[in-house]
Amino acid sequence: MPDTPFTFTLPFPTLIPSHFDNHIERRLSSLKGQFFDLDTYQKMLAVEDSLVYEVYEIRRPEAAGEILTGISIVHPGKVGREFYMTKGHFHAVIDTAEVYLCMKGEGCMVMENPQGETSVASLYPGSVLYVPPRWAHRSVCTSRQQDLVTFFAYPGHSGHDYSTIERQGFGKLVLEGEKGIEIVDNPRWNKP
Amino acid sequence: MPDTPFTFTLPFPTLIPSHFDNHIERRLSSLKGQFFDLDTYQKMLAVEDSLVYEVYEIRRPEAAGEILTGISIVHPGKVGREFYMTKGHFHAVIDTAEVYLCMKGEGCMVMENPQGETSVASLYPGSVLYVPPRWAHRSVCTSRQQDLVTFFAYPGHSGHDYSTIERQGFGKLVLEGEKGIEIVDNPRWNKP
Numbered sequence: 001m002p003d004t005p006f007t008f009t010l011p012f013p014t015l016i017p018s019h020f021d022n023h024i025e026r027r028l029s030s031l032k033g034q035f036f037d038l039d040t041y042q043k044m045l046a047v048e049d050s051l052v053y054e055v056y057e058i059r060r061p062e063a064a065g066e067i068l069t070g071i072s073i074v075h076p077g078k079v080g081r082e083f084y085m086t087k088g089h090f091h092a093v094i095d096t097a098e099v100y101l102c103m104k105g106e107g108c109m110v111m112e113n114p115q116g117e118t119s120v121a122s123l124y125p126g127s128v129l130y131v132p133p134r135w136a137h138r139s140v141c142t143s144r145q146q147d148l149v150t151f152f153a154y155p156g157h158s159g160h161d162y163s164t165i166e167r168q169g170f171g172k173l174v175l176e177g178e179k180g181i182e183i184v185d186n187p188r189w190n191k192p
Numbered sequence: 193m194p195d196t197p198f199t200f201t202l203p204f205p206t207l208i209p210s211h212f213d214n215h216i217e218r219r220l221s222s223l224k225g226q227f228f229d230l231d232t233y234q235k236m237l238a239v240e241d242s243l244v245y246e247v248y249e250i251r252r253p254e255a256a257g258e259i260l261t262g263i264s265i266v267h268p269g270k271v272g273r274e275f276y277m278t279k280g281h282f283h284a285v286i287d288t289a290e291v292y293l294c295m296k297g298e299g300c301m302v303m304e305n306p307q308g309e310t311s312v313a314s315l316y317p318g319s320v321l322y323v324p325p326r327w328a329h330r331s332v333c334t335s336r337q338q339d340l341v342t343f344f345a346y347p348g349h350s351g352h353d354y355s356t357i358e359r360q361g362f363g364k365l366v367l368e369g370e371k372g373i374e375i376v377d378n379p380r381w382n383k384p
Binding site: 008151 | 195197198200202203204209250252255256258259261285287288289291303309311313314318319321322323324325326345346347348349
């Protein structure tokens with residue numbers, strides 16, 4: 001990997017980076033057990049393994065002095081009343097933070113730490129979110145029409161721990177209610 | 193410092209963060225010896241110690257797992273033919289990178305590494321620049337009317353080394369020429 005400065009652009013309207021090293025597509029099937037309404041999930045999956053979110057990554061060495069960046073795109077959609085979301089993860093090196101800059105769309109970040117404290121932050125264009133070290137995080141697209149697009153940056157040595165969240169879920173669910181967005185307790189949460 | 197997630201916004205048109213912990217103002221006097229045209233610099237300074245650039249910082253612990261973020265604003269202006277610019281610096285922990293996302297304006301980043309290799313990258317809205325570990329960096333505003341506004345993110349343990357650049361300067365100067373922007377060799381560069 002050349003160690004010289006490099007640039008890329010985030011062209012409107014897609015905001016897909018003009019240069020990237022890795023493109024991840026996550027479909028319904030990769031979120032098994034994460035959506036609350038398991039029946040609806042199974043029925044949807046039987047019809048189509050829909051695209052839920054995408055990540056465009058810029059590769060750098062996985063070292064503490066590096067910053068890993070990219071674009072996350074969560075598409076609009078629901079499983080039952082629950083909005084489309086990312087798998088969510090802790091960092092494998094848990095004392096590492098992450099910064100999100102929302103470029104487009106509407107949504108929120110669902111977060112929790114290993115003590116079981118929870119937090120939900122709104123994301124909208126021009127909002128910046130600081131996820132401190134030790135907080136797991138999951139993005140949720142709450143628009144019916146528009147992608148939620150965020151630019152992210154985290155330390156090169158962070159790594160990912162998906163399995164803890166796969167096992168315990170998040171404490172909060174983000175649902176479409178009659179009067180708007182509802183943030184409710186997750187009855188199936190295996191609180192740490 | 194509370195270790196809970198927090199958000200702030202970058203409201204148009206100023207993009208000054210809705211929340212910040214530190215506001216740095218750098219005036220002409222703090223860039224002594226950095227502009228090539230020393231006579232014009234002294235004459236300008238005798239009239240007014242003009243504001244050249246500002247930084248709005250979000251404070252976090254200066255640890256490897258944290259990300260330090262903020263907004264940098266370089267105002268339009270020139271000293272002779274040389275555009276207003278930041279002091280520029282290496283990181284004290286030299287193996288640390290920095291990411292810039294240009295939010296507004298036109299400009300460039302002048303960079304060089306300890307081997308004396310140089311690089312200049314354009315900055316414009318939607319452009320992202322990755323400054324790898326070991327590269328000193330200085331932002332330059334090349335618009336006559338508009339601020340150059342960038343969002344930056346770098347590892348918490350980076351620190352700043354301003355003295356190396358104060359001593360040796362950068363290898364490249366960014367000037368206004370008859371046909372546009374000129375990037376020229378700095379005759380006073382103390383090449384490492």
